[in-house]
Amino acid sequence: MIIEKISIKPYQLIFKEEYRNSQFSITKRDGWIIEIVSDGISGYGDACPLDGFSLEGHSQSGYGLEGFKLSITDCNEIDLEELLMLSEAHGELQPSVEFAIQSALYDLASKLEGISMRKYLNPNAKDHIKINYYSNSSINPFQGMVVKIKIQNTNLFKQLDLIDKVNDKFQGMAKLRLDLNGAYDLPRAIRLCKMIENKPIDYIEQPLPVDSSMEDMYELGLHTDIPIAVDESVNDIDSISKFLDKQCADVFILKPMTIGGISKIKNMIKLIEENSKRFNISSLLESNVGRLCYLQIASAFNSIEECGIATNLFFKEDICQFPSISNGIINMNDLNGIGIDEIYL
Ligand SMILES: [Mg+2]
Structure with missing residues (x-):
């Protein structure tokens, strides 16, 4: 596929009330949305690490996504398998980066085929x-x-x-x-x-x-x-x-x-x-x-x-x-x- 554009934008979600577990309490969440565009169609992925669960933090995750974007800036045509491999490389020790890129890629690939991601992955997916x-x-x-x-x-x-x-x-x-x-x-x-x-x-x-x-x-x-x-x-x-x-x-x-x-x-x-x-x-x-x-x-x-x-x-x-x-x-x-x-x- 030909990647026309990649954009990475921050987002913030606010809890209705303070969220508590036995280890911490938080009032908001910060993440990134990556949008990958091909053939005029956009695929989306979310990178939202959480302290106490994730290896990486919010800023690191953003740099990881930018690294992936830079790595394909000069590519004319690239297939899904290569893009998935790149997501693994850029997502090493920062799984939110790998997850967000793969979500965007599968969202895009299945949209290009006109089906849901679940059916793209498995024609017998649960309903x-x-x-x-x-x-x-x-x-x-x-x-x-x-x-x-x-x-x-x-x-x-x-x-x-x-x-x-x-x-x-x-x-x-x-x-x-x-x-x-x-x-x-x-x-x-x-x-x-x-x-x-x-x-x-x-x-x-x-x-x-x-x-x-x-x-x-x-x-x-x-x-x-x-x-x-x-x-x-x-x-x-x-x-x-x-x-x-x-x-x-x-x-x-x-x-x-x-x-x-x-x-x-x-x-x-x-x-x-x-x-x-x-x-x-x-x-x-x-x-x-x-x-x-x-x-x-x-x-x-x-x-x-x-x-x-x-x-x-x-x-x-x-x-x-x-x-x-x-x-x-x-x-x-x-x-x-x-x-x-x-x-x-
Ligand atoms: Mg749990």
Whole structure:
């Protein structure tokens, strides 16, 4: 293809209220949108690293995108494979850069073919994606819904009270995912698991810090039947292999913004499925541009679990639309590319 133009623009999203987990609280998010134009058609990608999750910061991500742009300034014609390889080179140790470029390239390539990105990647892509809600979601409860709760590193009884309140709010119909964001040590995590054994818990997520030992993770698993998910600890296929080898994770949370390439995500999912483990695709609190691409990935790679993608409800406004959710389901539309209708930058 002939690349006519590349532009890179900053954006900022403001939270409706301060966003808190056990490690930090934030009021806004800063990211970059890359637009790649060919044949008069634009493909879009979002680079929005987050401190505490990402290897790279906001400025570094912007420089990474500029580096990619410079590298193809004098190219007349270049094919998709070469562009994807360039995205890997420029995205080394800065996965948000690789993800944004690949999102823009696949958005563009599928638009040029007049189909959605998910169908471009897989003609048998799923037509609906399940979505989890959050403890502050205000919706009518329904049986089997999945709700995520951010657990803080304060008094355990306080956390127990929070879990009960959320359970009551959704009239006991929700399966609960408890995200600890690595805040607990082994004894505390074991105590929490004991205290919640009779509650409807889908899994506990990242109970121990990223740098905790596999032995501690394994030991936690010996003390509880509650499935254990890993999030911050997983950003490439090697990290997944380690957890599989040591048998100490049941669920893998995949955040494309911290992984990078689409084929990397595909290979990670393949490995997880071969080992009969669970996974879901999850947001890093980025713009709807990034999350639209996540939906396409979840659909193309047949994600069957509730994904943590609908974080748009946390923000005052966004730079493009995001599909609505009904009873935990997003029905995929057939807009071309990643499904951006109109973008406001
Ligand atoms: Mg998490």
